[in-house]
Amino acid sequence: MPNPPHTVSSPAGLTHADALRLLKETGERLELALELAQMGTWDLDVTCNRLQASAQAAFLHGMDAQPFDDDAEQFFGRLPIEERHRMREAYRAAIENCDDYLQLIYRFQLKNGTSRLLESRARIYRDDQGQLSRLAGTLMDITQKRAQAALEASEEKFAKAFHSSPDSITITEIESGRYVEVNDGFCRLTGFSAQEVVGRTAHEIGIWTDTQQREFMVDELRQKGRVHHREMSGRDKNGDPLVLDISVDFITLNDTACLLMNARDIGQLKNAQAQIHHLAYHDPLTGLPNRALLMDRLSQQLSLLQHQNLRGALLFLDLDHFKHINDSLGHPVGDSVLNVVAARLEASVRQEDTVARLGGDEFVVLICGLDGSLDEVTHKVRVLSDNLRDLLAEPMFLDGHRLQVTPSIGIVLIPDDGLTPADLLKRADIALYRAKDSGRNTAQFFHSSMQQAVSQRLRLENDLRLALARNEFHLHFQAQVDCRTNQITGAEALLRWQHPEYGLLPPDQFVQILEESGMILEVGSRILDDACKIGGLLLSQGLVSKDRFLMGVNISPRQFRQSDFVERVEHSLKQHQLPATMLKLEITEGIVIQNLDDTILKMRSLRDLGVGFAMDDFGTGYSSLTYLKRLPVDTLKIDQSFVQDATSDPNDAEIIRAIVAMAQSLNLHVIAEGVETPEQLAFLERVGCYNYQGYLFSEPLPGPQFESLLQLRRPAQATASQD
Known part of the structure; x- marks a missing residue:
């Protein structure tokens, strides 16, 4: 029996009017859901390149919020060239791979200079011959979503960096100075636990040696915007001193202005630098000034003596037959001899004088501020050199050995025998050579004739x-x-x-x-x-x-x-x-x-x-x-x-x-x-x-x-x- 006219047969027994009403309600609910989700829809007829898009989709593309029904080029033509190229490549890849769905993220530039990051998800339709006929999908603005994800990722990275850094990192309120958060590096450095410091100030726990250091640092931070690698002094929980390399930046935490401070212990580095500096200017065995420091002091003394109209003397000493001691008794005994010689030389001169070791068994004594005539100064220096020879010749008892060393000494007077450190040291060396050539255990003052002898030797x-x-x-x-x-x-x-x-x-x-x-x-x-x-x-x-x-x-x-x-x-x-x-x-x-x-x-x-x-x-x-x-x-x-x-x-x-x-x-x-x-x-x-x-x-x-x-x-x- 044929159905009655104007009726619709359905499993639920709905009438045609009911079905239309339900369809309309479903469509309205879908539109509401899309609107609430701020999601647009679009439908592209590939055969004629005609695009239908919802008002939200048009809005997301910078158009008036009205439904769009026109050539697809009008819709996508406002995309940057590189984005359109990426879109075509994505479509081509999906078609070649016979994919049923397509997901694409692209950036759209708005007229006001800002941009939106859009995500499009589409269903791919094909005709009976398998040819692409239609694309339909949704369009959503994911700019804030991505920004939020990036922010969360950044915060997560910051948290990981904050807590895993070997350096001390702290966050303190600018105004109150109270600690908001500290990491494990701070606890290792200072000996305080986080519970002991959070909510308290550095002044209260006594970290800074000088309580005004923080105020100076904050003032500099406000003037320059950041403070990097500032050396500051502090104390740990036990009161032991700390030398810190500080870097500080502004940070806002829960709408509160704070300081983010990175601190690194450079105490060992400073000690190493001091040691390196000491080694650069001192002999590692005896601790005496080395050649570099001697030349510096000699240069200063030249200027000072000339200004004060005084004289000085440079005594170049070499230990006679010292190599025999090293070869027969070993270098440890030889080193002990050098240390004894250094101590005896230092004990025999004034505090303002300098005793230096140039290397091996060579020592130099720089005597300053000698007044009197040339003959008087010469006599004083001769007496000193004789005393040094007698002092060094006294027996040493080292490692079960009774040893005696004697020096040969070359002497120059300052400024009579030279006006530069290099000339003075060279001429003292020439005089020393003459002393050794004269039978050793003697002292020789430089004379111009010695220079001629050296020149002859060089020629020979x-x-x-x-x-x-x-x-x-x-x-x-x-x-x-x-x-x-x-x-x-x-x-x-x-x-x-x-x-x-x-x-x-x-x-x-x-x-x-x-x-x-x-x-x-x-x-x-x-x-x-x-x-x-x-x-x-x-x-x-x-x-x-x-x-x-x-x-x-x-x-x-x-x-x-x-x-x-x-x-x-x-x-x-x-x-x-x-x-x-x-x-x-x-x-x-x-x-x-x-x-x-x-x-x-x-x-x-x-x-x-x-x-x-x-x-x-x-x-x-x-x-x-x-x-x-x-x-x-x-x-x-x-x-x-x-x-x-x-x-x-x-x-x-x-x-x-x-x-x-x-x-x-x-x-x-x-x-x-x-x-x-x-x-x-x-x-x-x-x-x-x-x-x-x-x-x-x-x-x-x-x-x-x-x-x-x-x-x-x-x-x-x-x-x-x-x-």
Whole structure:
């Protein structure tokens, strides 16, 4: 049966009018919900690009709050180009991915310069062929929502930063000064708990050393807007001092003006900075002023003395043979000696004077404000230097050792000997060099002639460098003889310098400069190599026998200390085919005492190869007897200083007797140096020393002349060999 006209069939039995009414009510409720949510709607017909939008959607896009029904370009055309580009890309991606829904957030610029952040959510509709036909969705202003979220996130970050910061952070009311909140960093720094300080003022809990510090800080904050890295002093809960780096900003909390203060403990930093500053101007071992502080004080004194028409003095001290103490007893004992010296020097001068350590065993004493004539001041300074030498020479008892040190002193007068700190220190150093060269434990005043001597030394050093390049160094050989047979048993290779201006120079005029400049390493290597070369040639020519001839070569301390010295010797021997048993290295006490264990190790390695050792200048050093038993030495050489006066000085004669007797008891050979007269040789024979070298038999000869000497002696040598 057909339905009655004008009726609607529904499960609920509603009439058509009821359905329309319900539909209208539902629409009104939807519009109300959208209005209350401030949400707009829109519907885009893609086929004709026509857009229908609600009044709220139009309003959100900066239009009049009226429904929109027009070309979509009119609606979206007011978007910034970059936003439209992003929107198209989002649509394209959704279509390509066959998405059913689309969500897009974009920013819309209003005419008044502000902007809105809009969120659009849409349903994508397609026709029967799957082509895009329609987009419909909502539009909502999320500007405040995002701002609120950002604010909440910022507050959360602030809270996390506030409570997790290792620094002390506090919030205090500006007017009352009461603490509103403190973090754990504040509690760790001050020792107070949050409960003990919140609601109270810094004045009440006694944090600030100076209660006016806060008022000054607030005034500066109001003038400049912020205070950063202000150093302030405070106290912790126990009353211990705090040095703080403070930064302060204004902050509003619950409509109350507050101060946000960040405080960092810089006490350790300040102490470290003070220590660094102290180390920059003081010697770390003795605590004395160092070179930098000395030069500063010297500069000040130059100006002051000239203004007051007074004089001063600079005493440059160097401890004699201090290196022997370090090498034999160790650096800890050496450091103790330096501290004793520093204390004695400080105790011997006035408070206004300066004692400085420049490094190593070098000290400087700066004396100020001396009045009187030049002679009177010179006398005062001389008396002071004598007192210093006597004071430093007093025995020290350190680590079970009784030690004595003496200083060499170079002295300049201020301003007579220089008008700049650099000149004064340089000239004091020149005077010191002269004092050391004069036998040590002396004091020398600077004189202009010393400058000339230094200039000559510098010139000589430059000439030595040229001599290396020009091969101006040569070896001369002095025969060593057995007086019982009058046969040559060996030779000592002696260095000579053929100077282009001064002629042939002996080593005592330049070896010290070679040693001090380091050139001795290259020169020493050449000497060793040339001596082995000559020895090999003499052997190959049949002029010497490998069993009856020794080639003596002097070795310098720096040369011996080379880590590869043993290898260098072995290389020269092999290169020139000289048997190791024909080489005798002559060493001095200076080599022995510097590093005894290393010396013994190298000597044993060379002895295992067959190389022999002679102790040169034996008897002139205080420690030779001490080390002799431990060293693989087979020969002692009696210094020529004893031989020269052996026939006239009973003391020298007795020393030679003692050396010979000791050598015999230790089964060592003995060679006397510098034998020039028959009387000297006769004395040596009487005491049992049969081997010698000196002008009595032959002066040092160049290689070819020494070969000629061997040629002349060859028949006698052969006869002696047969006997």
